[in-house]
Amino acid sequence: NESNSATNRAQLAEEIFQIRDHMVNLANSTYQGKYIWGGLDDDTPPYSDAATWTPDSGYTNPTTGEAHERWVFNSDPAALLSKMVKISDDVSVTVNTPGNKVFDNAIQALERLGRALSGYRTEPAAGAPDGSGDPYTFPDDYSEQTEDITECIDLLKNARAVDILPEQVDVAGRMRRLQTAESLIDLSKTSGQEVLDRLQNTDMFKAGSEFSAAQTALQAALLVNSRVLNQSILNYI
Template identity: 25%
Template sequence: MRVTNRMLTNNVIRNINRNLENMARTQEQMSSGKRVNRPSDDPIVVARVLAFKTSIAANDQYKKNMEDAKGWLDASESALGMATDVLQRARELAVYGSNGTMPPESMDALGKEVDQLLDEMMQVANTSYGGRYIFGGSQTTATPFEKISNTNDPYYPVKYNGDSAALNWEIASGVTISVNENGDQIFMQAINNGSATESVFKLLNDLSAALHGGTATDVSATLNKFDQAIDHILNIRATLGAKSNRMEMAMSRLDDTQIGLTQTMSKLEDIDLAETVMNYKTQENVYLASLSTGAMVLQPSLIDYLR
């Protein structure tokens, strides 16, 4: 086969362009910091990197769900802590009023404080978190507890307007956790009277009535009920605390998982800067050498002298 000047010229230009493309690709890697910038660079690596990015994004959302769930649980536990304080203070007043030696004026003063404790318990039961009521079940936008003034109303002195639905947060693939406690169960069914239950609001109202116009015996009859109510709320607080601790451990484990995923993805797609710079300098030398060689190969031909 005869080698012509045109063939030499095409080969030289093709090789120079290929060397220039290699330099451009390496320069793009240095500027982006990524070994792969498009699927054509390495389809297998790109597919794996995309899978890692999908997992990392999903875990970021799970982390946000966990943080929101923990915030809800902590707000609920804090509110029940205040409810416990209210009941313990009311029990102290009941102990004062049950000794039978206090004058009516002092009993009445104790009753007025219990009235304030009843209002405080209402405020605690209607606690909101992020604009949502935490003890109303799925009815998070409507006030769950309503004070009733009609003594003939069966719900007197407080009515529950929420429901018993659970609020479930997804904290992992296929894993959910209920972040709320039923307000009806917490406050309206706090005392077990055998065949019926009694609310903490009725208990406080009964204590107030006993202090304002009842007897020391009537006041003393509420002490056992206060013990039941306090134990009832403490048990629910323990459940909330356990769930909150679980969220902390889950978030810590997820952080470790995210670090591992990020490191593995970095090994796949990130460049070794020192190695890449060295490769670039090598490619640059090859490119310059190809230009120099091309200049020697593409010498003037006989045609140049026949002009």
């Protein structure tokens, strides 16, 4: 890291912040007007600049620029709950995952990395950033900066392995369940249409005759059954 000039580090930081912003945009994706990662509160963007919720709640250092921006997840409790949709009487599908479970660690790691490259610490050292973090003092803090950058890269790797890749698997599973439900619905529609077609194409005179014959047979069977049940010992003497 010492071999990189301040200009090079600033350029790297800018690229990292662009990736962070892209990640935020992905987390705020919509489908048919609903936020995919919004949990039950899918009318509200999952992520917003902290200043949206509390004015001047970006990072204290610096006071402006991309390193000042702090992205936070929607504080509404409903945003923490997954949305379920009932496809049929027996099939329900989870249609979204709260964004913080998928993106929080990645966004925070990118934010930490961008700030470290920009020359700023991020506090606390672990967990969600609270908006504080003093600038490094160079050249004395080069080693600390390098260590922080390395830790941020490890955090990114962990976020990919623990949060993002499993969500990809879950989404694939949801798609399979939706496809299964769609197949069942199509089968039900086809079967229903076949029954409807048979009803519509039935010869009513023939159906009436068959019903009358069946009714006569049923009455005869009931009569025989009644006589059998009414037999007594005298009938066998």
